[in-house]
Amino acid sequence: MPRPSPLAALLRRYGIADVLGFRPLDEGLLNRSFAVYTRSRRLFLKHYLDQHPHAIRAQHAVTAALAARGLPVVPPLQDLSGRTLNLRGTRSFALYPWVYGRHCPGLTLELEQCRDLGALLGRLHRALAELLGPVAQPLAQPATGAAQASAKALRLLELLRARPQREGIDDLAEFRLVERLGLLAKLAHRRPTDRAQLTVGHVHGDFHGLNVFHRADGPVCAVVDWDRLGVQPYGEELVRSALILFVDPHDGQLDLARVREYVRGYVDVQPWMADELAAAVHRLWWERLTDFWMLSWRYERLDPRPDEQFPAASALVVWWTHHYEKVHDAFCG
Numbered sequence: 001m002p003r004p005s006p007l008a009a010l011l012r013r014y015g016i017a018d019v020l021g022f023r024p025l026d027e028g029l030l031n032r033s034f035a036v037y038t039r040s041r042r043l044f045l046k047h048y049l050d051q052h053p054h055a056i057r058a059q060h061a062v063t064a065a066l067a068a069r070g071l072p073v074v075p076p077l078q079d080l081s082g083r084t085l086n087l088r089g090t091r092s093f094a095l096y097p098w099v100y101g102r103h104c105p106g107l108t109l110e111l112e113q114c115r116d117l118g119a120l121l122g123r124l125h126r127a128l129a130e131l132l133g134p135v136a137q138p139l140a141q142p143a144t145g146a147a148q149a150s151a152k153a154l155r156l157l158e159l160l161r162a163r164p165q166r167e168g169i170d171d172l173a174e175f176r177l178v179e180r181l182g183l184l185a186k187l188a189h190r191r192p193t194d195r196a197q198l199t200v201g202h203v204h205g206d207f208h209g210l211n212v213f214h215r216a217d218g219p220v221c222a223v224v225d226w227d228r229l230g231v232q233p234y235g236e237e238l239v240r241s242a243l244i245l246f247v248d249p250h251d252g253q254l255d256l257a258r259v260r261e262y263v264r265g266y267v268d269v270q271p272w273m274a275d276e277l278a279a280a281v282h283r284l285w286w287e288r289l290t291d292f293w294m295l296s297w298r299y300e301r302l303d304p305r306p307d308e309q310f311p312a313a314s315a316l317v318v319w320w321t322h323h324y325e326k327v328h329d330a331f332c333g
Contacts, residue, residue: 005019005022006088007019007022007034007036007045010045010086010088010093011036011045011095013079013080013081013086014077014078014079014080014095015079015080016038016043018038018039018040019036019037019038020037020038020039021037022034022035022036022037022045023035023037031046031047031048031049031227032046032047032049033045033046033047034047035098036095041098042098043077043095043096043097043098044095044096044097044098044099045093045094045095045096046076046093046094046095046096047091047092047093048091048092048093048094048227051092051227053085053087053092056085056092056094057084057085058229059226059227059229060075060076060084060085060094062128062131062132062202062226062229063075063076063226064084065131066124066127066128066131069127071120071123071124071127071223072120072220072221072222072223073124073222073223073224073226074096074097074099074222074224075096076094076095076096077094077095077096077097079095096224099213099221099222099224100221101213101214101215101216101221101222102213102214102216103209103210103212103213103214104209104212104214105209106209106244106245106246106247106255106258107246107248107255107258109258110218111257111258111261112261113218114246114258114259114261114262114265115261115262115264115265115268116219116220116265117212117220117245117262117265118238118261118262118263118264118265118266118267118268119265119266119268119269120220120223120265121204121207121237121238121241121265121266122265122266122267122268122269122270122273123269124204124207124223125201125202125203125234125237125270126269126270128201128202128203129201129202131202132202134201135200135201135202135231136200137197137199137200138197138198138199138200139198139200139231139232139233140194141194141233141283142194143191143192143194143283143286143287143290144286144287144290144291145188145191145290146184146185146187146188146191146290147188148290149180149184149289149290149291149292150181150184150185152292152296153177153180153181153184153292154181156173156177156292156295156296156299156300157174157177157178159299159300160173160174160177160295160299161174163299169298169304169307169310172310172311172314173295173298173310173314176310176314176318177292177295179318180289180292180317183289183318183321184289184290187289187321190282190286191286192279192282192283192286196279196282196283198233198234198235198236198276198279198280198283199233199234199235199272199273199276200231200232200233200234201231201234202229202230202231203229203230203231203232203234203237204223204226204228204229204237205226205227205228205229205230205232205237206225206227206228207223207237207241208241208244208245209244209245210225211223211224211225212224233276233280233283234270234273234276235273235276235277235279235280236280236283236284238263238266238273238277238280239277239280239281239284239331240284242254242259242262242263242331243284243288243316245258245262246258246259246262247312247313247316248312249311249312250312251312251315251319252311252312252313252314252315252316252317252318252319253315253316253319254316254319254320254327254330256326256327256330257330259327259330259331260330260331260333263277263330263331274332277331277332278328278331278332280331281327281328281331281332282328285317285320285321285324285327288313288316288317288320289317289321293306294306294307294309294310294313294314295310
């Protein structure tokens with residue numbers, strides 16, 4: 001007699017007994033997910049990998065409150081007991097409606113859509129502030145020093161060169177690490193001051209094209225994946241999201257016209273943020289120059305999942321360094 005599916009048993013907690021099957025979806029860094037097929041509809045089942053249930057429930061409450069305000073956010077479904085989070089042993093699951101939309105790479109968006117997307121991020125930040133209340137200001141975030149970053153790069157080079165077999169990504173990583181060491185030696189004096197005060201608040205934490213769904217006719221219908229909901233400077237989320245949305249995956253260059261419209265849309269909603277953008281841009285540039293998290297995953301954690309992001313991300317910081325004023329003007333002009 002076939003054993004019952006554990007996932008099907010989980011779905012019965014929601015009163016769903018007509019499950020036809022499950023299909024694993026792309027694995028994220030913080031979760032796994034499945035498409036659920038029933039006789040009447042499709043659903044999205046999320047398996048959280050490394051978050052405390054209390055934090056997950058808090059995320060669920062926030063998404064429900066944002067949706068109640070009319071923002072394009074999809075909260076999880078409640079089971080028959082009114083719970084949005086279900087535990088099976090040490091594993092945590094949540095069930096969501098299926099989002100019928102499409103991802104639109106930032107470089108395919110019209111300029112007006114870029115402005116609308118920036119305005120949406122501004123509305124989300126404003127709503128989160130109203131829902132979750134003020135945050136102590138400022139948040140102390142000392143910037144990594146050039147010496148510390150150089151030591152990290154040298155450690156990664158040592159691990160890379162000790163690998164018994166190399167791939168193309170290793171050759172690129174070696175080139176970029178040596179290049180970065182040269183830039184750090186040359187630019188150490190441009191480390192941001194610890195005195196820069198950026199307004200801090202609750203943010204999505206991972207706002208980019210793969211977490212935004214658009215309707216067929218263009219407008220955003222859902223902002224998903226609130227796993228990194230947390231506290232950070234608003235300006236840093238704005239700049240960081242633009243770097244992901246509008247970078248060319250082949251050469252690492254930013255589409256500055258789209259960046260400009262995206263930022264204008266945000267500032268239309270949060271006009272007081274205009275005065276903080278220069279400091280946010282500089283901090284993010286320095287963060288990109290001194291951060292090696294993708295290579296740390298590959299060489300220290302032996303986890304290659306971020307590898308595909310590395311070519312564009314590593315090219316971006318070099319291009320940005322050589323075109324610093326142009327990038328600054330796109331964000332702050």
